Amino acid sequence: MSDRPELISVDWGTSSLRAYLADASGVTLAEIDADKGALSLGRGEHEPYLASLLRDWKSRHPELPIVASGMVGARQGWIEAPYASCPAGLAEIAAATVIAPSAALGGVRIVPGVSCRDARGAPDVMRGEETQILGALAGERRGEGVYVLPGTHSKWARVEGGRIVGFETFMTGEAFAALKDHTVLGRMMAPAADRTEPTGFALGVDAAAALQRPGDLLHAAFMTRTFGLFGQLAPDQLAEYLSGLLVGAEILAGARGANSATVIGAPALVQRYRTAGARLGVELTPAPAHCATRGQIAVLKAISDARR
Amino acid sequence: MSDRPELISVDWGTSSLRAYLADASGVTLAEIDADKGALSLGRGEHEPYLASLLRDWKSRHPELPIVASGMVGARQGWIEAPYASCPAGLAEIAAATVIAPSAALGGVRIVPGVSCRDARGAPDVMRGEETQILGALAGERRGEGVYVLPGTHSKWARVEGGRIVGFETFMTGEAFAALKDHTVLGRMMAPAADRTEPTGFALGVDAAAALQRPGDLLHAAFMTRTFGLFGQLAPDQLAEYLSGLLVGAEILAGARGANSATVIGAPALVQRYRTAGARLGVELTPAPAHCATRGQIAVLKAISDARR
Numbered sequence: 001m002s003d004r005p006e007l008i009s010v011d012w013g014t015s016s017l018r019a020y021l022a023d024a025s026g027v028t029l030a031e032i033d034a035d036k037g038a039l040s041l042g043r044g045e046h047e048p049y050l051a052s053l054l055r056d057w058k059s060r061h062p063e064l065p066i067v068a069s070g071m072v073g074a075r076q077g078w079i080e081a082p083y084a085s086c087p088a089g090l091a092e093i094a095a096a097t098v099i100a101p102s103a104a105l106g107g108v109r110i111v112p113g114v115s116c117r118d119a120r121g122a123p124d125v126m127r128g129e130e131t132q133i134l135g136a137l138a139g140e141r142r143g144e145g146v147y148v149l150p151g152t153h154s155k156w157a158r159v160e161g162g163r164i165v166g167f168e169t170f171m172t173g174e175a176f177a178a179l180k181d182h183t184v185l186g187r188m189m190a191p192a193a194d195r196t197e198p199t200g201f202a203l204g205v206d207a208a209a210a211l212q213r214p215g216d217l218l219h220a221a222f223m224t225r226t227f228g229l230f231g232q233l234a235p236d237q238l239a240e241y242l243s244g245l246l247v248g249a250e251i252l253a254g255a256r257g258a259n260s261a262t263v264i265g266a267p268a269l270v271q272r273y274r275t276a277g278a279r280l281g282v283e284l285t286p287a288p289a290h291c292a293t294r295g296q297i298a299v300l301k302a303i304s305d306a307r308r
Numbered sequence: 309m310s311d312r313p314e315l316i317s318v319d320w321g322t323s324s325l326r327a328y329l330a331d332a333s334g335v336t337l338a339e340i341d342a343d344k345g346a347l348s349l350g351r352g353e354h355e356p357y358l359a360s361l362l363r364d365w366k367s368r369h370p371e372l373p374i375v376a377s378g379m380v381g382a383r384q385g386w387i388e389a390p391y392a393s394c395p396a397g398l399a400e401i402a403a404a405t406v407i408a409p410s411a412a413l414g415g416v417r418i419v420p421g422v423s424c425r426d427a428r429g430a431p432d433v434m435r436g437e438e439t440q441i442l443g444a445l446a447g448e449r450r451g452e453g454v455y456v457l458p459g460t461h462s463k464w465a466r467v468e469g470g471r472i473v474g475f476e477t478f479m480t481g482e483a484f485a486a487l488k489d490h491t492v493l494g495r496m497m498a499p500a501a502d503r504t505e506p507t508g509f510a511l512g513v514d515a516a517a518a519l520q521r522p523g524d525l526l527h528a529a530f531m532t533r534t535f536g537l538f539g540q541l542a543p544d545q546l547a548e549y550l551s552g553l554l555v556g557a558e559i560l561a562g563a564r565g566a567n568s569a570t571v572i573g574a575p576a577l578v579q580r581y582r583t584a585g586a587r588l589g590v591e592l593t594p595a596p597a598h599c600a601t602r603g604q605i606a607v608l609k610a611i612s613d614a615r616r
Contacts, residue, residue: 120515120518122515122531122534122535122540123531123534123535123537123538123540124530124531124534125534125537153492153530168527169527169530169534170523170526170527170530171491171492171493171526171527171529171530172526174491174492175487175491175526175529177490177491178486178487178490178491179483179486181490182485182486182489182490183479183482183483183485183486184461184479184482185479207428207430208522208523210428211522212522212561213522213557213560213561213564214516214519214520214521214522214524214525214557214560214561215478215516215525215554215556215557215558215559215560215561215562216522216561217522217523217525217526217557218478218479218480218483218525218554218557218558218561219476219477219478219479219561221479221483222432222461222477222478222479223430223431223432226430226431226432226433226477227430227431229431229433230431232430232431246523246526248523249521249522249523249525249526250523250526251523252521252522252523253520253521253522253523253524253526253527254523256521
């Protein structure tokens with residue numbers, strides 16, 4: 001470890017931006033949080049926005065490379081970095097990076113997303129998560145296993161020989177919000193109170209385990225309402241039930257029978273998934289922090305190694 | 309058949325009201341459509357509203373009984389008609405009707421809803437659909453089988469010996485609307501154009517048949533977006549895909565392995581379910597029209613028979 005900055009790392013998603021001044025091992029020395037997501041800026045606005053955010057760091061450390069991952073590389077982002085197709089590991093992803101031109105910043109290296117197709121030919125995509133997976137893999141010897149990135153659009157990726165061989169997106173977080181805020185299910189919900197035991201979440205996870213057919217999810221979700229109507233769950237536990245149901249169903253489908261996976265994400269969400277996983281026999285082990293930065297460092301090193 | 313009015317039949321749901329002047333066989337001689345649902349009126353407002361709507365019919369036919377079913381009997385409706393518990397047939401439902409007092413109308417008989425519990429103790433409820441099922445059963449000799457009422461909250465009921473022995477609600481219609489209007493899935497959708505072959509709907513139904521685990525529904529729904537991103541479905545077919553996926557999943561779960569059922573509902577929705585059912589090996593036979601009115605007539609007859 002050292003405290004010498006080696007990289008300016010930018011995690012630029014749909015709705016927010018985080019930049020880190022990081023050392024060679026991924027330890028972050030300084031951080032900038034900004035609220036303009038990559039999809040909230042128009043054509044030509046990304047470069048000046050990032051340049052103004054990074055002006056101080058860049059003037060103090062003019063030699064540092066700048067790497068960005070996430071929706072910044074989407075067609076509607078700053079510059080398109082076309083998807084690398086599965087199987088995709090460090091070499092394939094590093095080779096598909098794109099340089100976004102910037103006089104002020106000396107160019108910004110954009111990491112591409114990854115795409116795959118399932119057995120029936122249906123496509124799936126990720127942007128940003130591939131870099132986090134590379135970061136989690138950076139500390140691993142084998143580079144095998146299942147990697148989960150929970151969230152609005154959760155990703156479950158299968159890694160073999162250090163490469164992402166396939167993955168699925170589950171729109172768990174977004175479906176939860178839409179059902180809670182825009183259907184009858186939200187009507188009786190009260191904000192979650194502090195409880196020793198969040199009974200609703202556990203009940204939801206157990207209900208997910210008891211589902212028999214896929215469409216039963218549309219029935220079990222409706223139980224959010226009837227549990228409230230019949231007083232079987234307190235109003236502050238109804239959203240917990242719905243969350244447990246959807247997260248539990250996602251874990252059982254995403255794991256596809258695997259009994260362990262590595263989970264990458266914000267601590268509170270990671271804990272929620274670990275709690276559900278434990279009830280379902282799927283052990284979820286947290287990845288180290290700052291996987292996006294660690295993945296970008298790995299990408300830079302792969303590019304540098306390839307040039308030798 | 310006769311054209312002599314025998315009943316004023318009121319189908320008063322959450323968001324609208326339909327009243328029919330009907331003969332003894334359920335043929336409707338006149339109809340009133342009104343837009344005040346049972347849950348959009350406050351305490352004390354239901355009786356004067358209905359009295360004003362029915363004034364002409366009542367003055368011409370002062371002797372006619374008035375029967376209402378639907379959310380009008382909910383706790384937040386006109387007067388609560390507590391749920392009849394499964395198993396519930398004509399006798400149980402007729403015995404649980406409640407008279408809502410009205411000087412102008414001479415009282416209005418309210419048909420109760422039906423409740424049940426599944427094997428795990430989770431409750432479910434219907435209000436209005438039980439009367440439609442009784443109407444569909446009125447022409448049947450055996451009174452056995454599966455009855456489907458598709459919609460915002462679809463109901464799948466199992467009938468044995470003329471009684472509803474259990475049912476499940478699937479929030480298909482409401483989940484479709486919430487996902488279409490309040491998630492990323494709707495962004496690329498265009499209104500459905502007239503097509504000889506609605507490829508999206510069939511693709512969605514087939515995707516439902518291919519789901520392996522319940523949580524896969526959260527993945528297959530996301531494919532609405534990636535099929536659009538990759539140009540595999542035209543923008544006007546994306547909502548069709550999502551609809552086919554959810555309707556297909558509902559049918560497979562609701563039928564629980566049965567290969568036929570009776571479907572009760574508006575013609576366009578019934579046709580959509582029949583199309584999906586045909587792809588999935590579940591034959592859906594439409595019930596006669598005006599099942600709510602026919603069910604109310606059966607309820608009145610059961611009450612009259614019980615008094616003899």
